[in-house]
Amino acid sequence: MMNIEEFLELSAGKWFSHRTSHFVATQKSEGNKSDIIFEFLPADHPEVIKLCEQHEVNSSKASCGAKVTWNGTKEFKGEKYSGSSVLVLVPDEDKSNEGKLLHKMSGGEKSLLTGRYKLGSDEALTLTTESETIWSEERLWFASPNLRMRVSVVKGKDGFSMASFSSEIRMGGAPANAKASQAANSAK
Amino acid sequence: MMNIEEFLELSAGKWFSHRTSHFVATQKSEGNKSDIIFEFLPADHPEVIKLCEQHEVNSSKASCGAKVTWNGTKEFKGEKYSGSSVLVLVPDEDKSNEGKLLHKMSGGEKSLLTGRYKLGSDEALTLTTESETIWSEERLWFASPNLRMRVSVVKGKDGFSMASFSSEIRMGGAPANAKASQAANSAK
Numbered sequence: 001m002m003n004i005e006e007f008l009e010l011s012a013g014k015w016f017s018h019r020t021s022h023f024v025a026t027q028k029s030e031g032n033k034s035d036i037i038f039e040f041l042p043a044d045h046p047e048v049i050k051l052c053e054q055h056e057v058n059s060s061k062a063s064c065g066a067k068v069t070w071n072g073t074k075e076f077k078g079e080k081y082s083g084s085s086v087l088v089l090v091p092d093e094d095k096s097n098e099g100k101l102l103h104k105m106s107g108g109e110k111s112l113l114t115g116r117y118k119l120g121s122d123e124a125l126t127l128t129t130e131s132e133t134i135w136s137e138e139r140l141w142f143a144s145p146n147l148r149m150r151v152s153v154v155k156g157k158d159g160f161s162m163a164s165f166s167s168e169i170r171m172g173g174a175p176a177n178a179k180a181s182q183a184a185n186s187a188k
Numbered sequence: 189m190m191n192i193e194e195f196l197e198l199s200a201g202k203w204f205s206h207r208t209s210h211f212v213a214t215q216k217s218e219g220n221k222s223d224i225i226f227e228f229l230p231a232d233h234p235e236v237i238k239l240c241e242q243h244e245v246n247s248s249k250a251s252c253g254a255k256v257t258w259n260g261t262k263e264f265k266g267e268k269y270s271g272s273s274v275l276v277l278v279p280d281e282d283k284s285n286e287g288k289l290l291h292k293m294s295g296g297e298k299s300l301l302t303g304r305y306k307l308g309s310d311e312a313l314t315l316t317t318e319s320e321t322i323w324s325e326e327r328l329w330f331a332s333p334n335l336r337m338r339v340s341v342v343k344g345k346d347g348f349s350m351a352s353f354s355s356e357i358r359m360g361g362a363p364a365n366a367k368a369s370q371a372a373n374s375a376k
Contacts (some may be wrong), residue, residue, distance in 0.1 A: 018215055020208040022355040024335065027206055047295040120310035124327070134369060138332065139312070147212065149351060151339060153331040163337060165353030167210040 004089060004119045005064050006095050010145060013041040015168040017072070017150075024161040032081075033159050034072025036168065041065035041086075051088045054112055055102045062088050063099075087127075089117055101127055146170040192277060192307045193252050197314065198333060200228040205258070205338075212349040220269075222260025229253035229274075239276045242300055243290045247284040249278050250362050251287075275315075279307055289315055320344050334358040 002010070007185040011104035022029050041048050043062050052059035072081050084106050096116035098103040105111050115129030115136075126143035138152040150166040190198070203224040208348035210217050211305040229236050231250050244253035260269050279287035287307035293299050303317030303324075324341040338354040358372050 012334055016215075018217070020210070020217060020219075020353065021352075022206050022208070024357060026353060027204075027221070029206070029208060029219060031208075033215070046327050079299065118310060120308040120312065122306060122308035122310070122312060122314050122327075124308065124310060124312060126310050130270070139310075139329075141327075143325065147341070147349070147351075149341065151337055151353065153335070153337065155331075160374075161335070162329070163335075163353075163355040165208065165210075165351075167212060167351040169212060 001121070002119070002123050004091075004117070004125070006121055007123070008040050008064055008066050008089075008124055010142065011038045011066065011140075011148070013038060014172040015139050015148065016171050017070070017166045019072075019164055019166040021162055021164040024163065025159075031075035032072050033075070034070045034081075035171070036162045037069045039067040041067055041070075041088075047086055048088050051086050051104055052090075054104065055088075055114065057088075057090055057100070057102060061090050063091050063096075064089055065102075094179055101129065103129055113142075189309070190311050192279075192305070192313070194311055195255045195307055196228050196252055196254050196277075197313070198330065199226045199254065199328075199336070201226060201358055202360040203336065204359050205260070205354045205356045206355040207260075207354040209350055209354055210249055212351060213347075217359075219263035220260050221263070222269075223359070225257045227255040227257075235274055236276050239274050239290050239292055239343070240278075242292065243276075243302065245276075245278055245288070245290060250276050250290075251279050251284075252277055253290075289317065312331055 001082050015038060017034045017036050020029055020031050040065060043064055045065065047067060049059045049064040052062055065086060067086050069084040070082060086104045088102040089099060089104060100116040101117040103113040103115060112133060113129045115127060118126045124139050127138045129136050135155045136152060140148060140150045142148050146169060148168040151167060152164045155161045189259050203226060205222045205224050208217055208219050218224045229252060231252055233253065235255060236253040237247045237251050240250055252336045253274060257272040258270060274292045276290040277287060289303040289305040291301040292305060301317045301319060303315060306314045312327050317324050321344060323343045324340060328336060330336050334357060336356040338356060340352045343349045
């Protein structure tokens with residue numbers, strides 16, 4: 001079974017993402033397409049250390065991180081959007097594949113969020129975050145090493161609820177680590 | 189953690205399903221909406237016993253099953269579609285939450301398929317089936333007791349590949365079993 005570092009290394013590269021969002025209350029949907037650059041960050045990377053400091057977490061406890069940058073177009077009006085985020089994983093002391101998630105979004109608003117991550121026995125990674133107004137859960141997994149699925153559910157405390165699905169195709173940047181690729185292959 | 193029977197009992201009821209399919213090669217998408225009736229079938233239900241016989245499996249080894257019936261409309265041309273399927277789960281001898289999946293589709297074509305099911309540690313149910321021409325994986329989980337997510341990936345041996353996402357809202361038929369509902373609640 002893949003471990004969390006292998007999962008993130010397999011995620012590294014350039015992806016084409018096709019996303020559809022379902023607005024639960026109105027039953028409307030909205031599509032968009034984007035290019036995503038996913039960078040794996042080792043535990044000693046300056047961005048990992050910086051985010052730990054911002055969250056007041058001892059950076060020696062972080063296992064690794066990732067930086068995600070996107071550029072996209074909304075299908076409905078052709079509106080462009082872009083942004084980036086940094087994630088850092090801090091495993092629980094007794095468990096290697098789950099723990100605390102440190103998160104920072106940039107691009108427009110800036111926000112620091114804390115949540116949880118868990119790599120399940122079925123090799124899907126679940127990320128949850130909660131703020132005063134929003135609860136969010138994202139699941140990612142590989143249908144194959146070059147086809148990634150991602151579903152996020154966002155619920156507002158005011159009852160608003162949105163579910164988004166992304167099918168993502170690898171456009172370049174082979175997995176850094178052949179072992180991770182083999183792990184994903186052998187899962188099929 | 190939920191067991192597989194609790195997962196299927198929580199699935200029972202009437203659902204409104206909003207589905208979007210992504211065609212990976214062409215990057216096109218297609219939407220449709222349907223009503224789905226999901227019935228939990230106990231191990232001694234005649235439909236469970238019948239499907240075991242059709243698959244030449246000893247029905248005393250089945251743990252439970254489900255019957256799913258749908259009526260829908262494709263968004264693009266307003267075309268109607270309907271169908272039903274029966275699933276039976278036959279757990280592995282040493283594991284309660286994974287095993288063999290017996291499947292039968294009706295409505296138009298008829299087909300018997302065998303696959304695998306697994307309820308992961310993150311309470312997502314994965315169903316895989318494979319025929320001579322198609323490999324298919326479906327993942328289902330509850331974002332809340334009344335909001336179910338479902339993603340299926342279908343790959344043809346000819347390279348065709350489609351990913352479908354359904355967000356499903358419970359329209360009626362409360363969970364048969366309060367325990368299952370509590371399990372899903374406590375997972376949040």
